[in-house]
Amino acid sequence: MTIGPSSRIGVVGPNGIGKSTLLRVLAGTEEPDSGTVERSPRTMTVGYLPQETDAQEAETLLGYLARRTGVAAAEAELDRLTQLLERRGGDDPEVLGRYSEALEVFVALGGGDLAARVGEVCAQVALPADRLQVAVTELSGGQQARAALAAILLARFDVLLLDEPTNDLDFDGLDMLEGFLGATPAAVVAVSHDRAFLDHVVRRIVELEEESHRAVEYAGGWTELVAARRLRRHHQEEAHRSNQEERARLTERLRTQVSWSEKGVRAEKRKPRDPDKAQRKTRADRTERQASKVQATERKLAQLGEAEKPWEGWDLRLRLAAGRRSGDVVARLHDAVVERGSFRLGPVDVEVGWRERVAFTGPNGCGKTTLIRALVGGLEVASGGKYLGPGVVVGDMDQARSLAEDPEEVLLPAFCRRTGLLPEEARTLLAKFSLAADQVERRWRLLSPGERSRAMLAALAARPVNCLVLDEPTNHLDLAAIEQLEEALAGFDGTLLLVSHDRRMLENVGLSRTIDVGALPRTHGRGDEGRPASPAAPAARARARNGA
The missing domain is CATH 3.40.50.300 (P-loop containing nucleotide triphosphate hydrolases)
Incomplete structure (x- = not known):
């Protein structure tokens, strides 16, 4: 590289x-x-x-x-060399040279x-x-x-x-x-x-x-990589198919040639031909030619080699089963004010219907997570109305990936508590999400961010739900898993509430509408994340109700 x-x-x-x-x-x-x-x-x-x-x-x-x-390390090196120069009277050529280099680095x-x-x-x-x-x-x-x-x-x-x-x-x-x-x-x-x-x-x-842990380089960006990888796979599949067809043809020819050769030998043993020398020589020549053909076919088979079958790799094969249909109105906030510490969102009017696919967008700290928690989570409103429709079963992947209540808790029991599965059932399901036996026995805090994300996806797949709440679901997932998640969402027959800054995902999941949470009225206390407060405005509330 x-x-x-x-x-x-x-x-x-x-x-x-x-x-x-x-x-x-x-x-x-x-x-x-x-x-x-x-x-x-x-x-x-x-x-x-x-x-x-x-x-x-x-x-x-x-x-x-x-x-x-x-800069901190460069400044510390400058200070160290300054002190060294002072101790040596300021005229040490070697230290002066190192000081000049360090100063250049600091400035650069x-x-x-x-x-x-x-x-x-x-x-x-x-x-x-x-x-x-x-x-x-x-x-x-x-x-x-x-x-x-x-x-x-x-x-x-x-x-x-x-x-x-x-x-x-x-x-x-x-x-x-x-x-x-x-x-x-x-x-x-x-x-x-x-x-x-x-x-x-x-x-x-x-x-x-x-498959190989080798580094393969592609020109261009992601779109060019996908096209080049698709073409490369096509060539590999064609090479493998041609190799298998030629191998089958040569194997069949070899079988036929060997059969003919053996048949002639058996016939000669059963019923010897005319003892005439010329006839015997003709038969010997014919046998030698047949043996030569067998050897030639064997050589061709050996030279053909094996064309490797294209690598399949681990496939998430995520299926998000939708539960029974909920009511027409999944969730509603009416003139609602939500407070978290010194952060205040509202008043807002938001309604989500059955099978809607709604994205909540806006700058960090504007209240996206707060809004969806108030809509379908356990966050209560400080004032106004809140309604969760009958039969709504929520599947939640929060941004903090908080499957375990305690970071010291081991994944397997935490997963069993969350999903209601027996340990062996949980192990089988987690294995499908590339979480091996040693990983499911680790404490939650010792799992990598990617492992936690896969565990959360496994929990979503463990039971049917009819309302998915995904808060930055692509964080810490690799690209293959992200694309497989998008495929699963395409087949999900329920309501989807999505917070994401993944621009491709927002394009690919078939959104019904987008709510710009940044346009909603809110206030912030000192030190809380977010931009300056937006003034309460009926127009902002209307945008939340109708979608941006």
Whole structure:
């Protein structure tokens, strides 16, 4: 794998194949088992921004941004060399040379004007200035997502290694990210499951194959990869079919030739022919020719070889069974106000009918999750009316992936409690979602985000429901699983409430309408995620009722 100046490379592959490991090896934080990673020039700066927030204990937002942009480490090296120069009288040529290099790195990473740029970028991503001295762990989920985005926008590395950079970003954040990556002079390598992002940003894709664990490179974005992979599979299928047909033809010919040869030998033994020498020679020549034909066919069979059957791989085969029909009105909020801490949404009027497919969109922190929890979940309204229709059976995949009530709880008993399945039944179902025997015995907190997501999907498939509530369902799923989820949703005969920033999924699930939650009246307390409050307006309430 070669990364050149201004490269735009996407990395895809199934969960657990080693995409994040590849980035860590490229970043130099993990050593390869074999082979080497070469950098040219030696002073090249490489920034690795992992999938998780990775904030250190009590680390403020400002400190977090300085660390993730590489400025904190560069400044620490400058300070160390400054102290070393002072101890040596300031005239050590070797230390002076190292100091000059360190200063160049500090300046190249944007250390000189970081403070000013932090203020601008935080305003751009809607992070209030008073958050800079707050510990990252005390920020809301939406603010942490915007902090990760701010770290990317502030970065001035020569090479940027990004692990799932679109996770948890709203549409505004996605636009900012894609605009920055399109303009930066840095080379970019991004692990991503976001198909629109891969089409908009990258110019070639490296796929880590499940069957071989080899890296296969494709020119273009996701759309070009799908077309090239489809063509490649078609050629493999044709080669395999031709190989099998030719093998069958040669095998049948060999069987016939051997049969003829054996038949002649048996006849000669049973009833010897004329002892005439010339006749015997003719018969011997004929037998030799027949034997030669058998050998020639055997050689052709050996030379034919085996054309491998195209790899099938793990198939989720998710089926979302719809339960009995609910009433015409699935859920309704009338003049409802919903409060969560100091966050207040409403008053709003929203009604969802049977078999509607409704997407809830809007910026992070605007109240999408709050609204769907008030509609069909356990969140009560502070005022106004709330109605859940008769016969509504809800299947829920929340953004936090909270199948287990306690993060220390083991997956198997938590899954059995959630679904009502017996342990052996649960094991069988979880295995279909690529969760093996050792994984189902792990504590919930020790499972990877992808494993938790697959466990949540398995829980949805465990029992019939007639109302699906999916809150950012594509987060931490690989691309194959996302596409199989879309296929399952296409066949689901019930009501769908969807929160997603996956632009391709919103295009593919056949939405009835979209509700722009960002247009609804709401207020925020100090430190809560979201934009400035929208004034209460009848027009906004009408949009929620009728769809945007």
